Amino acid sequence: MPLHLARLLRASPYRPVVSHPLLRRILPGLAVSALGDGMAVVAVTWLAIQLAPQGQRGLWIAVAVAAYTLPSAAGTVIFGRLLRGRSGAQLAGWDAILRAAALAAIPIAHLAGMLTIGLYLVLLAASALLHSWGSAGRFTLIAELLPQRHHLPANAVLTTISGFATIVGPPLAGILIGWAGPVWVIAVDAATFAVLALTYRLALPATGTIHSYERGASRTAGFAVIRRQPALLGLLVLSVAFFFLFGPVYVAMPLHVTDDLHASATLLGAYYTAFGAGGLVGGVVAGHLRHWPLRATTIGIVIGFGVAMLPLGLGMPIGLSLPAFALAGLIWAPYMSTSMALFQRSASTEQLPAVLAANGAVLVLAVPLGTMLGGPLVGAVGARPTLLLCAVAIVVLGLVAAGFSLARRDGTGSGATEVSARRRSGRRPAPAGRAPSPPAP
Structure with missing residues (x-):
């Protein structure tokens, strides 16, 4: 490696982030999950089009998009007493588990011939309940593991991964939808969240600590x-x-x-x-x-x-x-x-x-x-x-x-x-x- 390139890499603000012994274990899982979510942006609306009654597709598309995001606001309050004070890894891991389970139920219901637009919306809403806590967990994990001077580069790594997924995910979803259908793209998204949940569970030390400040x-x-x-x-x-x-x-x-x-x-x-x-x-x-x-x-x-x-x-x-x-x-x-x-x-x-x-x-x-x-x-x-x-x-x-x-x-x-x-x-x-x-x- 040329000397100037080696110096540039050592001076990079991202080096302490990607070389951190714990963070570098979870970044691949975050990238896989972000790609799955990038594909879901297309698949969620496309499946709503297929399930919605003829003539009401516009309404149900809007409701499906809302169901995939807005319940996280309610989840912040509903689960506040239970989740407050947990570690960042726990919060992010539990969000990944819920998302994987709820989204996996969609292709399962499809195979059983039970998937209706109503059930679809319920499962989308369930998958989003812990999303605000999961996002909070990721950024809290950065604050727990890194000194303050490295917070901004670490935050940038997370947002860059997400940004890359929004570019690559939708066209990839279009290819997969044409080949297998939107329900199986959602199945892939569920699998990526399962990978992320396993990553949090296996790559980071387990902790059940609840800070005393938060009790009650x-x-x-x-x-x-x-x-x-x-x-x-x-x-x-x-x-x-x-x-x-x-x-x-x-x-x-x-x-x-x-x-x-x-x-x-x-x-x-x-x-x-x-x-x-x-x-x-x-x-x-x-x-x-x-x-x-x-x-x-x-x-x-x-x-x-x-x-x-x-x-x-x-x-x-x-x-x-x-x-x-x-x-x-x-x-x-x-x-x-x-x-x-x-x-x-x-x-x-x-x-x-x-x-x-x-x-x-x-x-x-x-x-x-x-x-x-x-x-x-x-x-x-x-x-x-x-x-x-x-x-x-x-x-x-x-x-x-x-x-x-x-x-x-x-x-x-x-x-x-x-x-x-x-x-x-x-x-x-x-x-x-x-x-x-x-x-x-």
């Missing part, structure tokens, strides 16, 4: 922690508004391509591919932002994303709007990594699973609600003006967040300096109530 805590303790800490509350509000304002794009983009550009689905696919490719690059870049101020970077991502969306809303030629949409994907990708790193820094290890699960439960509602708004908004003003409104609103959101952040920093003075000094020293943040909270983004 309410089902909504994670929301209470967020409400008490301005840093976490500000970040949650920013994320919800950001995702909500992006929601109408899912409605406006197809109509913009067909009605305004008078183009085919091929161009729509090109836009989404460009966004996904940009997101893959952005996920890789995210790990190199570890020396940037996370709060300012997170807000800057919001502003930059809105600016990158402006060419679409302004009706610029495809030669400009298509690269701009790819740039928007690149800017969007690091947001989850930086926002998760802020949560990991602002909450104690004991509180982190409940806090991240609460955060996920709220965020999972933001994009669907925004998408629902997109229907009447496009009907009222048109597809391209809707894209423009979303872009401008996202830029304004980022500027408002920046203004609040500057005002809060000016108001905290020495408190902010104390937090910064504690972070530079490498000490882990203390539980809420024992130390000042970092400034809100």
Whole structure:
């Protein structure tokens, strides 16, 4: 290996992540599971089309997509008392087990001749119940295993794996659906979650520890922690508004391509591919932002994303709007990594699973609600003006967040300096109530 390449690899922010003796054991399982979920994005809707009554397919597709995601918000509260205080590996492992079992029941019911649209929706909903806890478990595991300086690169590894799967998974699903049918693609997804569950069980040391802080805590303790800490509350509000304002794009983009550009689905696919490719690059870049101020970077991502969306809303030629949409994907990708790193820094290890699960439960509602708004908004003003409104609103959101952040920093003075000094020293943040909270983004 050339000397300069060896030095580059040693200096990579990802080296401590992929070389960690425990994390490197579970990354292959995460990659396999992410690929299965990427395929399921197509298979879930395609099977709904086959099972739904004729003439009602649009309704049942929407319900199936909702059933595969939204129950995780209810699961955050329903299972809060049982799961709070468990280790990250336990939470992620139990989510994988439930997903594998519920999704495997779909092809089993199909073979038994019992699969109806109603049963299908019930099984999809059951598979999603622990999803917020599973996501919280993955990011909590990073906080448990790695020092703070490696959190952002580790978060970026997870988001990059997911981004790659969203590019490769759907076309692979299309091939498999044409060969065997959507129910067997869902069976493959179930098998990938079974692999992930075994990975967590065999690759990581078992622990049944429940932190004493969490015993007897309410089902909504994670929301209470967020409400008490301005840093976490500000970040949650920013994320919800950001995702909500992006929601109408899912409605406006197809109509913009067909009605305004008078183009085919091929161009729509090109836009989404460009966004996904940009997101893959952005996920890789995210790990190199570890020396940037996370709060300012997170807000800057919001502003930059809105600016990158402006060419679409302004009706610029495809030669400009298509690269701009790819740039928007690149800017969007690091947001989850930086926002998760802020949560990991602002909450104690004991509180982190409940806090991240609460955060996920709220965020999972933001994009669907925004998408629902997109229907009447496009009907009222048109597809391209809707894209423009979303872009401008996202830029304004980022500027408002920046203004609040500057005002809060000016108001905290020495408190902010104390937090910064504690972070530079490498000490882990203390539980809420024992130390000042970092400034809100």
